[in-house]
Amino acid sequence: MSILTNIIKLFHSVKDQNLKWHLANQGDQAKLKHGRVLAEKALEAELKKKSVQLEHDISLLRTKHDAELSMFKTKCRQDVKDYKQYLAALDQLKASIQASYTHLPEAVAFTIHHHAKYLLNKMWEAEDFEQKMQHEMQLIRFMTTVHEDARLHLEGETTDNLPERTLNLIGRE
């Protein structure tokens, strides 16, 4: 019986303590709760602001990407067109050298043309600008030499049967 009374007493004392603690700390508790709610609200608002900002950024990014892509596409198309023109120019080069040296073997003309194409591809595939410029200069020099050879032979200033300067250049490179 006394055990039961003890238990009940213990229960009551604990309850009393609890109540007292609650009474003493009511203000603090309310403040804490209020603070927590406020902080949560602030966080929520901040998150919302962030996501709205991000959405805006995405739409800007999309527009920017679209513009860049269309520009890039145009540039690529122009690149292919340029390449086509270069190929036509090289064909022209071959035709002109064949027209000047009437007895030029096809294999020599082919070699000259092939070398020019090799230079063109090297220029096209170069990664950095410096290298590209270097290869372009090389190609231009080669084309000039070929034209010069053709011109000299056509004007009768040389009696060589082959465009020696061009062939020397190929040999050197």
Added chain:
Amino acid sequence: MIIRISLLLVLASLPVFLLAELLLWLAVPGLPTVLTTLAMATLLSGFAALIIAGLWDVGKIIVRSALDYFSAKQRMQRRLWFVQARQDQVKRLFYFKTRQIKYFNELSRKRLLKLNNRKHIRSLSKAIDKELLSIKTKLPGTTYQQLQQDHARYRNRQDIEALLTLQQKISTLV
């Protein structure tokens, strides 16, 4: 609090069990059965209190986390993550689109080069044919045939180096 109570109940049941055992040993009739039942009830109520408190706590935790999951803050956080993922996706898409354009551009350039190569190989091959025909009478039949076969093979393979070597070989034969 609950743990303290249930522990007290369990501890209280132990002396009652011991008392019941002692009474049984002393052969007191009737009382041990009642005491054993009482001790068992105390023990079981201690355990039951513990289990009920545990279940109650688990339930509370479940409800709280469910509420937290659907709270405005968490929803906003998830929304932010979603938008961030979409931004990453947009960036990735741009990168791959650029790669795709580059790839198709390169492909059309290669196609142009291939067409051009074919055209010039054809003219070189014609020249070789002509040269071969012109020296046909000066060559033994098997050599001529062999050269012609080589020529056809190299032309089909579009092998520029081999065609040039073949042309040189024919020139030296003359």
